[in-house]
Amino acid sequence: MLKITNLNAWYGEAQVLKQVNVSVDQGDVVVMLGPNGHGKTTLLKAICGLVEKTDGDIVYQGSSINGLATEKLVNMGVAYIAENRELFPYMTVLENLKLGAYAKAARPYEKENLEKIFELFPRLKERRSQMASTMSGGEAKMLAVARGLMSNAQFLCIDEPSLGLQPSLRMELFSTISEINRQGKTIFLVEQNIPHISDLADKIYVMEEGRISFEGSSEDALGNEHLKEIFLGM
């Protein structure tokens, strides 16, 4: 579904991504792990058209998307769910969700998707008239994921959904993500640590200093001595 070949990306003069190769198959959950500040978020942003300077190839469903504007990508079914959520603070939950369906491609499915989302996140249904800025961290994360789904996206790029969440909420969110995956969405997820995601992932990548340092299954990752060292300090 998505194939990235020799991708480089820069912030100003600093090169953040170096010759990155990643491929994500349709229907999979692929997880990108790695320490903080090593380029994981930049990779997601580069896919979603949010990094200005990149070179290399990003092919999504057979067409090259590198350099396309975010609004075009949203229409093609790619959604970015930011780590810091990027909600609209002085709007209600419902308004945030409606804006999630702003893209032309999403409009015909707005009602249908809203119903599905309220089934998936009953708490958002309860709080649909609440201001986004007054929600707790966990609810805001759910809203960010839900807003991404409203775009009718087939490919979801989710940046560190578990960051800052207490364990019970984290479990809840991951089980929802896995439910979303069962409903047919392909998911590319960035996380800092292995334990939460090993059940979920069909494939794991590890990024260190802007390069891919590992590619394999969850089992391979859990058995890998180098990864144990960087993630578990063992």
Add this chain to the structure above:
Amino acid sequence: MFSEDTILLFYEITDVIIAGLSTGSVYALMAVGMTLVYGVTKAFNFAYGDFFNMGGYLAWMIMFGLGLEFGGYPLVMILVLPILFIVGYALEKLLVAPLRKREDWENKVMMMTLGLALFLTSLYMVVFGVRMKSLPPILEGTLEVGQLVFAYQDIMIFVMSISSILALGWVLNNTRVGLAVRAVAQNPVGATIVGIPKEKIFATTFAISTVMVGFGGILLSQKWFINPNSGGIIMVKAWVVTALGGMGSIRGGLFAAFIIGMLEAFVGWFFGMSYSMIALFGLLLATLVFRPQGLMGKGE
């Protein structure tokens, strides 16, 4: 029961209040337009007052320059408001949008719009001459309630500016474009993520604010004169209202507009018109010293 003098004073004060309300309502319209563009694009538009004059001049041109006076104000509105929208949209795309890609673009936009203000002022002088123009009242006659006399013109100005503010509010809250405008103002990154074409929203917002201030120009030029050089002072007034209300707070701007409309009317009546500007800026300075975020600003 009351002496003749007291009753006369009462009528006079009523007149002043009505003048303050009708001017204040147009200030509110202008402040809402300015707040909107500042809130969404975070850039200051120095040519704002010259768009006010553009509204006045275009109305004058249609009525007297082109001899379409028979169409009255309905024809003026039908023609001028879309022209203002197109001019605003085009100017944003041509002059402001290219700057936004550069570093320190806020300052560059200020310089650019300052240049545009001077350009428009000179253009008006060449095209329309330095002599002031005036527009006829939108509605002649008076409404008499007992001894009180209300000019229909004042009532119309008040009703039209308030209804256009309400209409804008409705659009912002109930339409897809309105929702997108608010989204860009609240979180430009979030807006990009959901696929809102930010550049288009910037231009649309600029165009809407041009329409609002130009509409204000059509309304207030009936009471004032259209003067090619007045753009600067009008921009400053709109800015005072906006800053007093708290940059970016629409409710604050509305509130401030009526305070300033009333202040101007009362100071002008009591001390003479030349004192009203002193009072206006005195009030702004005092407010900013004691409440730097403005009356209803959110602060830092």
